[in-house]
Amino acid sequence: MSIYTTITASLPFIEVDLNLTPQQMSMFINGLKYIIPCQSRFSGKSIEQLVNERYQSISTTVKNCLKDHRIPTANQRAEEAFQALRCILHELQSKKLSKKLGKRAKREYNIVQSIRCLLRNRSDIVIRRTDKSKVFYIGKATDFARKAEEYMLKTKAYQEITNGRCPLADMLHAVQTLLASFVKQGALTKQQSNKISPNLNKLELAPIFLNFARRTTFINGIDVTRKLEQYVMDGHFRSTTKFVTVDVTDLYSMIARQGALEALMRFFEKHSDHGKIGSLAIDHIMRMARLILDTNCFAYNNKYYKQCRGGAMGSAFTQVLANIYMYEWEQHLMKHQEKHNGIYGRYIDDILMATNQTVDEIKEELDKMKNKDVNININYEIHTSVNFLDITIKNNNGQLNTSLYHKPTAKPYILPYTSDHPRHIHRNIPYAALLRAARICSDVHDFNSARIRIDMSLLLNNYPPNFILKRFYRFFQVNNAISVLNELNEQVYQLLHQLLLHQPTRREKELHIMVEDPIRSPTVLQQKI
Template identity: 25%
Template sequence: MARSFNKLGKIRKAKQRAGNHSSHKKRKQQAKMKNASVHVKNLSFRSLKDAEILALSKGLNFIPNPTNKNVKALLQNDFKEFSRKLRCKYHFCRNNDLPLHPFYENTGYTPEKTCQTLETYIDKTQIELSSIELYRGANNISTQERKALHDLKNDQSIVIKKADKSNTVVIMDKKEYIKEGIRQLNTHHYESVEKPNIAEINSIIQERVRAMKEKGSLDKQTFHYLTNVNETVLRPGRLYLLPKVHKLNTNQNNAESKMPPGRPIVSQIGTATEKIGHYIDHFLVPIVRNQDTYIKDTTDFINKIESLKLPSSCLLISYDITSMYTNMTFPELIDAVKRALEDTRAHIHKMIKIPIPDPTDLLFLLKCLLENNVFEFNGHYYRQIIGAAMGAVPSPEICDIRMHEITKQILCLYEHKQNILFHGRFRDDGFIIFNGNRNEAERFFTIANSIHNLLKFTYEISESSMVFLDTEIYKGNRFENSGILDIKTYIKPTNTFQYLHRSSAHNKAVFTGFIKGECIRHARNTSDKDVLRKQLLEFNFQLTKRGYSKHEIKPIIEETLSLDRQNLLQSNRNKSNTKTIPNVLVTKYDPRIKGLKNRIMKHWKSLQNDDYCKMVFKSDPIIGFSKHKNIGDMITNSTLT
């Protein structure tokens, strides 16, 4: 009986342990799913499986480990291209230290073989690469998750996009997505058109480009860039929407449409106007940078704000210009650019290193760009008839130039402009420091909202704190002591912290660089050390949730806390615009390949034995890793299929 009793007791305990283990495993899975769900916004009527949520929660920039078997062959092809570049550099070394032309394109020219020293390096390194070992590592995505991605890609009833102003992955019903697109296309900003004659549009542009070359307005490199167009592959633009999930009604009934408003982006890649867009933008950027309200980026904004000693009663004001890009007419945009070119021509001459075209030619190309913004959506063609398309390269500069004129008009009519202590604008967002009362400040926006038929200003006024760009400006301890506003990094309440997942098939340097970059951003944006410590502590916590090790985070955070903030604020100003051609081997990163750098460098020093090679190849080669397809490449598309 004793033995029987003991045996039964052991069985009961084993079952209890198994039950506890099962409960623990279940709780762990539930917690995992809860954390994953934060990064995925399902607005469709499709019920997502656990594997689909887990796969999407990794983020659209997550790269699954590559599975292709011809890794060595691909690496040899990449080294072949690297060898071609080395030979070109050998033959054309006299131009080695010159800055790159702004419209430089790889010609693919293959020169004759060079000296024995360089050819020996190339041959020996090819042998080294042919014997490189491939390591078999753990897969970073499960079989179920790979299948889930395949199922999501092939589901024709849904559309998957990145959320506007965040990295959240959004799943929408295709019908609702199309309905939102048509709602926007039925406004006065667009018109429906027949299938466009892309060849005719390209012919008009090319004819003008050739005329500019004959006048001497284009150098050889720029002319080649603008005319190197394969007409057979040109296509209309493609409209896609980025869902503004931050504007969703959280109380919306599931039975109703849950599609939020979308930000319309017209992709210009592969269009007849893509290259002239880059060309136009090159001449407009110096004009915008010369504006008195111009803000380059957050660092520039902080430097300007921290140079001011302000009265304690000043008001902090931020404003937003609603739909700035799509609410300006073509004639007013073209006329604004024309006036800006006339006013700043001397300034442009100092900034631009290539021939400056006649303003009539530049304005002709600008007119072509605006009036031929034809795109496809859901199998139909449309043309934008008001505004500059978000997605076209020069659109921000074109609208900035007109917006600067409008703000000057507002100030001419504004009775209290002497009370404006600071006024800066970054695209459609503005920031004002005002030394007066609220009624006087609001008068500025009363004028602003009456000066243009389509543009409307929304604004906030505060006596203590205000958010602008990715910073929060407030009156803290420093302001009380010295009259200089305090600043800290602003974290949006809707931020889901969907950082690049640590298990993604990226080079280790990418993760280190990301952590360091974010830490430096916090340190640069935050004036109070105690506040900075709290922000970095939170950053550390969020990183660990994305698979990062404390051992790789802690040293970077400690180093960041010891940095001089003033040096960080000045570092961007000291960057040179000169771009020289380094020795770069470009290849796809594959975690199975180990010791690539060592094999590239093994015989590199032998080049120093030749006086000519020693002069040409002064710096060590760099490995530039391109990426394999990420989840976004796999499951998202700018067209509806």
Template identity: 25%
Template sequence: MTRDITPHYFDSNNSGMSPASMKTHSCTVQSSTLLDDNTHENGEFNVNNTKAMNDKQEDDDDEYQDIDDDDDDVNDSTWILYKDDDGEDQDNQLTYHHTEPQKLKDLDWKDLPTFIHNMDYDHLNSHECKSARVENQTLLSIRRKTIAANAIVRLPYKGSSVYICSQNSFQQKVDDYMARTGAYKLIHQLNGVNQNASKKCLIDIVERVEIKLHNLLRSKSIAKRQYLAMTIDRSSLRLNYLYFVPETHKGQIPVRPIMVCNDGPTMAIARYITPLLWSIFDRATNCIRFSNGAIDVVHAIERYAQNGHLKPSALFVTLNMDNLTTIVSHEQTIAALKSLLSDQLKDQMIQGITVDTMIELVYIVLQNQFCVSNNKLYQQFKGGASGLPLTMLLAYINMFYGQHRDLVASFVEKNELFGRYQDQALLTWHGSEDEFHTLFNTGIDTEHLMTMSVGSTIHFHDLEIGHNSKGVLESKVYYDRDIDTLPNVSDESIENLPKQLHAVLYRAVRCCSDLEKFRWERSLINVSFLLSGLPPGSIDSIIQNFYVEFGLPTRSFSCVLQDDEYHQLRRNIIQDVDRQVELKKQREKQNQHTLFIPCPKFLDHKQLADYKKGIIEWWKKY
């Protein structure tokens, strides 16, 4: 049987591409099985075979691979400390949003013995094999003891430690959180007559979303390309699921919700409209996006100072808004969004979408936040899911445009620096602290919902920056004593440690404003990598190669760097940052003219070559 490889939505009239601009894209079909005991029955969330499906998948079990021969990585030999994300997804997630390792995606804690028993040790040497077996036995021992003690083991929201407590105690924390926030409404206990309620819920959401998109397309409220961008991907569709993690860095160790919704039915809508809305918000507030965390913050503030805008008396303000994501009502959020769009869009349209249509799209995402947790079906009707691209955007809009517009107008007028990275915002303030608090408190009372810091020196994620006693701008790497006191490299394999050392050095030079701070940071780096198993000679060699790579003359680096050498090293790395930004812009421009096509996984290279040849012939023909 010949497989039809023509995408059903492909427009053959698109002449803006050539065979050279086509790339195949990895498209893994995921199982509907969920992670752990907080989730539901196997297969409960798959709708590939339901009546709601319009375009049946020919083979639900196909796996996909990338057949693109091009190496899209800028430097595959370099371990990147900050991910160069495509679009806004990274920026919209909460700071420490958890991810699922692919091998553990469908693993339940109770399946751990079988998983370990079936592990392949053949690729390990004798020492690694012995270490792996010892660690696996430790895991099994922990599992037996936690079961016997009716306890659970959880990774914290921040940091690299683990948290152990009784199941009853942890569940009480979860219940208290739900009661305090009032963000989640229990729909069904998933047992008995309601055991298929989650499946029906997913089907209903799919039908509502598809009807809404179809109606918007038919009324010409959205274009065909927009409709296709927002349509549901049925190959990897599953209901959102919710779990909680402890915040061990806070007193009394509260819990925080993590909503996994990457394969949810409204994710495509959220991913499409979020960058459009961010662009409007950024323009309205003069907000800078720090896509690479501390590196971009240092870069922006130093340039702001070099341009003569930063005075020695200026204060720095940080605002952490993640608590707002599950507190604010949808009505309040929609009102703030309407105000922003109406004020900023003179023709009341963005890329052909009217304000009313954009509000409809946001509303259907917010109204369909259903999830499974602990064998129960919930609806989140306040705030947004932690993994949803829209959530952080709406928190920013609600805070800076809905509640504190006077404050925003003031720092825009005064040309203050305002930037954002994930759930934390930073701004300069050329005025008194009392003046700032007065302006901030004129809005709706949200101070108790966020963590705010104002001072001449502040920390922003892993950066500490401020003015010293002489009014000179200084910066260095920041460590939270309640989380990590050394650069955390314990999760990396020994093969990846050299790449990570390179990345950590890169960050250290970028963040440390002078040689003294860099020397201190380097001493912490040395200790951390020694404890992680990297030999002293390897550490010295990697550091020497790092110096040479960024322009220092080859010599014996056993002696201490001099001030002029360090400043030259830092200037060269700043220039490297600028080059990377420009390369990213070029890649984004190239991707606008690149067609990504999913392809099946082939068993041999001949099949792969034939498939690629067929794609090119098909392109030339049509």
């Protein structure tokens, strides 16, 4: 491995002997988001074929968007616009590549093809992306099979479908039959039915949940930082304040299905509008919920399986169902924390608490919660310094300190500068990284450490030094904080930190729109105008 010792942004995790060339390893280092340039030039298709394919894809998307907003797609103006689109695509596809770009595109195309050939001939390995760190993992197929089997035995959440038939057709038929019955009953219009079919996960229950549980639900690390600083402003943060982190084990696959559905029913009975969410009666939603859980099937190792406990990980519906189930479980802890002027908040299966009680008093309450529900297994830690989500939180003798947290296994991966993405995406990356750091870091020196880390990560991903310098300067210039860049001015930084911390993030803006009236008018059932 001596040929790979050059400093790089992020090495892939490789646990098998692949005998990669330096060029092949470099392509793996570029990560999953990397796009090689000018891929269509090597497809073997004619210019007309490529133009037609791209035109059909883009024009269909645009026309559907126009139709959603009741804008004509067949008048003279629209026809002229689509004709201009075709001409632009033809011009771009016909343009001759520069000699330098052409050589690079051909070289990278050949490297990718050589990797594909290598992987096709190695049936004994699997290639995946690592959880949350955006780098490749290549390991033994037998190890993956063993781990999958161990997980199935541990959770007892999956059972094999032994009839040998693919369940997809039956699942689609069940979905279509159910939605057709709702249309017939007038609960859904045909257009609404089409919007949520065949993916029932688009029935957005999350805004309804957040509308009532927002106070104790963390959206991200920035949200956590705000709540902690408000805790200080309210006069509750002291030298005795401790932080508690609680992790719920295998939440999605361990919650009892019937118990979760009963919790969902109670939630709707309490929070619906005369027994309805939009035009859908509670009974309609419960029937769809059962259908989603009953049709959680997948193929693995040439066999079909059905999930018989919990819900599918990655499913939007499973997440909100788990949240509602947990919301009932956590009521006692929420009231306990409120009674003792503490903080309680949860991000899916991660809980953060702040309290001035003694360690023994906290343990007593948490041990009670351990025995409350056999399906919810928790592990907790109590300290004056903890890591939660992407934040390190410290109590320095009664002074709150927050800074960015990076897991030991986290790689300094950023989209490589050489990736064939639109250039504005590369321009936005330094600004967004500094914005996140300024919102979370409560101290100017912690912010400066984060800035240096961002700088190094960008350099390691081939961003030119002058490009980085200009993007950094723009961030401080736009936010009237040049003195923070030049001399680490603490006073100016605190103004910057407070200003940016309390600006809503893009995610929060989206949620604000979604939760305006999620019960009477769910977003997915609204008609665009």
